[in-house]
Amino acid sequence: AAGVIQSPRHLIKEKRETATLKCYPIPRHDTVYWYQQGPGQDPQFLISFYEKMQSDKGSIPDRFSAQQFSDYHSELNMSSLELGDSALYFCASSPRLGEQFFGPGTRLTVL
Amino acid sequence: GENVEQHPSTLSVQEGDSAVIKCTYSDSASNYFPWYKQELGKGPQLIIDIRSNVGEKKDQRIAVTLNKTAKHFSLHITETQPEDSAVYFCAASTHNTDKLIFGTGTRLQVFP
Numbered sequence: 001a002a003g004v005i006q007s008p009r010h011l012i013k014e015k016r017e018t019a020t021l022k023c024y025p026i027p028r029h030d031t032v033y034w035y036q037q038g039p040g041q042d043p044q045f046l047i048s049f050y051e052k053m054q055s056d057k058g059s060i061p062d063r064f065s066a067q068q069f070s071d072y073h074s075e076l077n078m079s080s081l082e083l084g085d086s087a088l089y090f091c092a093s094s095p096r097l098g099e100q101f102f103g104p105g106t107r108l109t110v111l
Numbered sequence: 112g113e114n115v116e117q118h119p120s121t122l123s124v125q126e127g128d129s130a131v132i133k134c135t136y137s138d139s140a141s142n143y144f145p146w147y148k149q150e151l152g153k154g155p156q157l158i159i160d161i162r163s164n165v166g167e168k169k170d171q172r173i174a175v176t177l178n179k180t181a182k183h184f185s186l187h188i189t190e191t192q193p194e195d196s197a198v199y200f201c202a203a204s205t206h207n208t209d210k211l212i213f214g215t216g217t218r219l220q221v222f223p
Contacts, residue, residue, distance in 0.1 A: 004154075031209070033209075033210065033211075041215075042200055042213035042214060042215050042216050043155065043200070043213050044213075045211065045212070048209070055209075058210060090154050090155070097209050099145065099157055099160060100145070100209075100211060101157060104154045105153075105154050
């Protein structure tokens, strides 16, 4: 069965640089979620989109922005990167209000 | 907002024994409670979930129970196997927002 695809899988950036993470949801899933997971921590909700509109917002810094495109893929844009942004970033997709299926994640390292 | 507590943080069992992980939630409006298994370097994998109109759900060796009055739900794994070793997260969400609030995780080790 098709799963959530995330790219890149690994990303290394310097402080103050920008990064773009991409998420391709499971076919026919119209909702995308972004979560951030620090080392040894639980995933923290950042933002979600339903039918290309932002549906909910969590603890996402103002330096981050995201959008969902017409083909339902989503991108998380991160600017002015800080050391504390180093984490695993997961995208999950679901049918509306259905089970969330997570992708393999992008490991971001900020040096 | 919702707060989910999870215990224990680590759990070691012998192969074949049962394992129980417990979570409590604070928001009485929460109505969906999934459990995820996360192996090292991988994304969380949904293993079972339960909605607030059901008290118990079972899928082979895995079961989840929900006590809405106590705002408490538990994961039960029977006949554990070494491949069950992973970090398990409980989560909760409400009907009007589908974001998941996770517990802090339980590292389960199953020894052969």
